[in-house]
Structures are given as structure tokens and as C-alpha cells.
Amino acid sequence: xxxxxxxxxxxxxxxxxxxxxxxxxxxxxxxxxxxxxxxxxxxxxxxxxxxxxxxxxxxxxxxxxxxxxxxxxxxxxxxxxxxxxxxxxxxxxxxxxxxxxxxxxxxxxxx
Amino acid sequence: xxxxxxxxxxxxxxxxxxxxxxxxxxxxxxxxxxxxxxxxxxxxxxxxxxxxxxxxxxxxxxxxxxxxxxxxxxxxxxxxxxxxxxxxxxxxxxxxxxxxxxxxxxxxxxxxxxx
Numbered sequence: 001x002x003x004x005x006x007x008x009x010x011x012x013x014x015x016x017x018x019x020x021x022x023x024x025x026x027x028x029x030x031x032x033x034x035x036x037x038x039x040x041x042x043x044x045x046x047x048x049x050x051x052x053x054x055x056x057x058x059x060x061x062x063x064x065x066x067x068x069x070x071x072x073x074x075x076x077x078x079x080x081x082x083x084x085x086x087x088x089x090x091x092x093x094x095x096x097x098x099x100x101x102x103x104x105x106x107x108x109x110x111x
Numbered sequence: 112x113x114x115x116x117x118x119x120x121x122x123x124x125x126x127x128x129x130x131x132x133x134x135x136x137x138x139x140x141x142x143x144x145x146x147x148x149x150x151x152x153x154x155x156x157x158x159x160x161x162x163x164x165x166x167x168x169x170x171x172x173x174x175x176x177x178x179x180x181x182x183x184x185x186x187x188x189x190x191x192x193x194x195x196x197x198x199x200x201x202x203x204x205x206x207x208x209x210x211x212x213x214x215x216x217x218x219x220x221x222x223x224x225x226x
Binding site for chain 1: 117144151152153154156159201203205214215216217218219220222
């Protein structure tokens with residue numbers, strides 16, 4: 001079956017630190033992979049995606065590479081800002097329409 | 112601009128009452144979904160619909176009901192049978208089977224509190 005395992009939080013970093021949030025997946029076939037971000041009291045927003053192996057998704061300084069050999073899609077950012085404080089969800093979409101979400105990782109960036 | 116609208120943003124319900132949460136989209140998406148999010152937790156799927164007049168139960172459908180009479184609308188009713196309804200409810204939509212490379216579009220959520 002399909003599932004997503006995401007790094008436990010919460011994560012607290014100082015401004016300008018390097019961020020990695022780990023995400024691994026189990027899937028039948030070749031899923032598309034996504035990272036979503038949720039700011040307090042809001043819905044989820046698509047941050048980036050990758051649709052096939054070795055694709056790199058990027059947006060707003062965040063990057064993630066679809067690694068088929070390690071079934072991973074880790075989120076990285078070289079220098080975080082206070083405004084990046086949010087909850088980050090890794091997700092996959094399999095051959096059907098249904099998404100499978102990780103449990104979310106809360107990030108707090110302190111000045 | 113196209114998008115997905117949830118209303119109201121905050122909703123209070125007395126115990127024993129049914130309440131309906133609205134979800135409307137103008138993205139021409141075929142599929143729509145309802146998720147529940149509890150504090151510090153991930154998303155749990157309540158119901159989903161891939162086409163008008165058809166819907167399926169998700170992982171936690173007990174105590175909830177839905178309808179899909181129009182492509183644009185997918186209202187969720189939280190019934191009195193739902194034992195612990197206080198939560199943040201998220202509606203989402205997506206393209207159909209041909210849109211596997213596309214993500215969900217989410218609404219901004221409805222926070223339901225039982226008083």
C-alpha cells in the first residue's frame with residue numbers, strides 16, 4: 001500500500017540556519033510527490049512537487065529531490081527565515097486520486 | 112481567480128445538533144475531499160467524491176455525511192452521532208484521473224467547536 005513517513009517535530013532553528021525535513025514513502029507504482037505548507041489557522045498550500053524519479057522540485061528557496069532508490073523526498077532550505085515558521089506536510093499521490101499525507105513537521109524559526 | 116471556498120471560518124455548535132460545513136470550488140475539478148485535523152496531528156480523510164452524485168467513505172466517516180449534487184459543491188454535515196467533533200476541517204479538490212501530476216487545492220478551513 002501507499003504511505004508517507006515524515007520526520008517528527010517540532011523543529012526549532014535560528015534564522016539563516018540550514019533546514020532538512022526528512023520524508024520517506026512506500027508506494028505501488030510511480031507516485032508523484034509533494035510538499036505542502038500550513039501557516040497557523042490556514043489551509044494547506046502547495047510548496048513544491050516532483051512527478052518522476054530524479055526530478056527536483058523547488059519554490060521560495062525550498063528544494064526536494066525525488067529519490068527512487070532511497071524512496072525519499074527530503075525538504076531542504078539553505079537559510080531559513082522567521083516567515084518560514086509553519087507546519088510542513090509531505091504527501092504522495094498514487095495511481096488513483098487519493099493523496100497520502102505524512103503527519104506534518106512543525107518548524108519554528110527564531111530571530 | 113479560481114479557488115476553493117470554505118465557510119464559515121469559525122462555527123460553534125451545541126451538543127446534539129447537526130451542522131453543515133460548506134465547500135465550493137470554481138476550478139472545474141472533478142474530485143473533492145474532506146479532511147479533519149486535530150491539534151498537532153496530521154490529516155485524516157473523512158469522505159471523498161470523484162464525480163457528481165458519487166462519494167466514498169474515508170478513514171473516519173462515522174458521524175459524518177456528505178452530498179455531491181453539483182460539481183462545484185461538496186458540503187459536509189457533522190451529525191450528533193460524531194462523538195468528538197471539535198476540530199479543524201479542511202476541504203480540498205483535485206483534477207480527475209488524468210491529473211495525477213497535480214496536487215490538491217485546499218480551502219482555508221473551518222474550525223468547529225462544540226460548546
